[in-house]
Structures are given as C-alpha cells and as structure tokens.
Amino acid sequence: MDDPRVIFGTALSCEALSCRAGGRTIIEDLSLELAEGERVALMGPSGSGKTTLLTTLAGLLPPASGRVLVRGVPLDERPGLRAGLALVFQSYGLLSLLTAAENIEVTLRAAGHRPKEAVRAAAAALERLRVARFADHLVEELSGGQQQRVAVARALALRPQVLLADEPTAEQDPTHRAAVLDELLAVTGDGTTLVIATHDPEVAGRCDRVIELRETARR
Numbered sequence: 001m002d003d004p005r006v007i008f009g010t011a012l013s014c015e016a017l018s019c020r021a022g023g024r025t026i027i028e029d030l031s032l033e034l035a036e037g038e039r040v041a042l043m044g045p046s047g048s049g050k051t052t053l054l055t056t057l058a059g060l061l062p063p064a065s066g067r068v069l070v071r072g073v074p075l076d077e078r079p080g081l082r083a084g085l086a087l088v089f090q091s092y093g094l095l096s097l098l099t100a101a102e103n104i105e106v107t108l109r110a111a112g113h114r115p116k117e118a119v120r121a122a123a124a125a126l127e128r129l130r131v132a133r134f135a136d137h138l139v140e141e142l143s144g145g146q147q148q149r150v151a152v153a154r155a156l157a158l159r160p161q162v163l164l165a166d167e168p169t170a171e172q173d174p175t176h177r178a179a180v181l182d183e184l185l186a187v188t189g190d191g192t193t194l195v196i197a198t199h200d201p202e203v204a205g206r207c208d209r210v211i212e213l214r215e216t217a218r219r
C-alpha cells in the first residue's frame with residue numbers, strides 16, 4: 001500500500017543568521033527551517049526586522065554572519081539558486097515608466113522565458129490579481145493598491161519555489177485584500193513555500209505558522 005503521508009522537505013532555511021543595517025544588528029543568531037508548501041506569517045512591531053529578514057532570505061542582502069540555504073545548499077555557494085526565490089517588495093519595486101504588463105514581461109524575460117510565453121504569463125497573472133484592465137497603463141498612473149497587485153502578479157508569474165511577500169495586502173481594500181491573499185495562499189498547493197510579513201492578524205490566521213520577531217537590544 002502507498003504510504004499516505006505527505007513528506008515535506010525543507011525548501012529554505014537559515015542557520016545562525018545575523019543581519020546588520022545602518023551599522024546596527026537587526027537580526028541576531030536566527031535559525032529557521034521553512035518546509036515545501038508551508039505558509040508562514042512573519043510578524044513583529046515596525047522596525048523589528050521583517051523587511052531585513054525577507055531581503056536576506058531572498059539573497060538580496062548578504063548576511064553579516066550565518067547563512068541562507070535553498071534545499072540545503074548554501075545560497076552564497078550557488079547564487080543561481082536565487083532564481084527559485086521571489087520577493088514582493090514592500091515598496092513594490094516596479095519600473096514606473098513601463099506598463100504593468102511590461103513590468104512583468106521584462107522580469108520573466110530576464111528569468112529566461114521566451115517572449116510569447118512572457119506575454120501570456122504576464123496577462124494571466126494580471127487577470128488573477130484583478131489588474132488586467134490596467135495591463136497597458138504606465139505604473140505611475142496606477143494607485144498604490146493597484147501597483148501592489150501588479151507587484152504580487154509579477155512574483156506569482158515567476159512560479160518560484162519560495163515566495164517572500166512583504167506586507168503584500170497593506171494597501172488593499174477588504175475585497176482586494178481577500179483576493180490577493182487567496183492568490184498567494186493558492187501557490188502553496190503546488191509546493192511553493194510562502195512567507196508573508198504582515199501586521200494583519202487575519203492574514204496570519206490563514207497561515208500554518210507565525211514567526212514573531214522582537215526588537216532586541218541592538219549593538
């Protein structure tokens with residue numbers, strides 16, 4: 001008989017991670033294991049280091065000490081592993097003079113997608129995030145909430161193994177907040193690991209686990 005258990009391996013982990021910014025230690029000696037398909041809420045007061053941690057886990061900010069591992073392989077030894085990680089930036093990180101669709105298409109092209117496939121995937125992602133009607137609008141013409149949904153759509157279109165999202169519902173009205181959250185949570189069904197930094201207890205309530213960062217005495 002088949003074993004009915006589903007075994008989830010570790011998708012992303014960090015060991016004895018410390019992060020510094022502005023000459024101060026923000027994260028100190030943090031070890032974590034995030035399983036495939038797991039939904040994790042990252043909480044903590046403003047300034048506790050959520051953005052710093054997500055940026056480090058995404059491989060965009062080198063740790064002061066310790067290391068980040070993708071499926072057990074240190075990221076600093078194989079930087080190509082970053083391709084499996086996507087980050088939704090708190091400030092969106094969109095190119096304001098490109099259209100919503102172009103923002104996603106250029107990201108997908110840079111990740112190696114063929115042009116037609118990039119166009120198709122960008123349109124599908126914008127549809128899922130309810131911003132399809134703004135596909136041909138310049139990002140600078142969109143509201144903050146619309147821009148945030150384009151940023152989420154871009155990350156989803158990459159179909160990453162690990163999706164790190166920094167307060168991805170902060171600018172959304174209740175209807176769109178639910179839609180964004182549903183789309184983010186849905187990716188875990190395919191084994192994608194989801195980490196959401198949030199101040200919203202309802203968002204955290206839909207995750208499997210909450211990791212709480214505390215402000216510690218800083219050097």
Ligand SMILES: Nc1ncnc2c1ncn2[C@@H]1O[C@H](COP(=O)(O)OP(=O)(O)OP(=O)(O)O)[C@@H](O)[C@H]1O
Nearest residue numbers: 021022023026044045046047048049050051052053
């Ligand atoms: N580039 C930087 N230079 C100086 N200080 C920084 C820098 N980046 C972050 N910090 C500081 O690090 C601390 C953690 O910031 P971070 O943005 O990671 O917190 P956060 O938990 O995401 O906050 P919020 O909930 O307000 O988004 C803050 O005190 C912040 O001022």
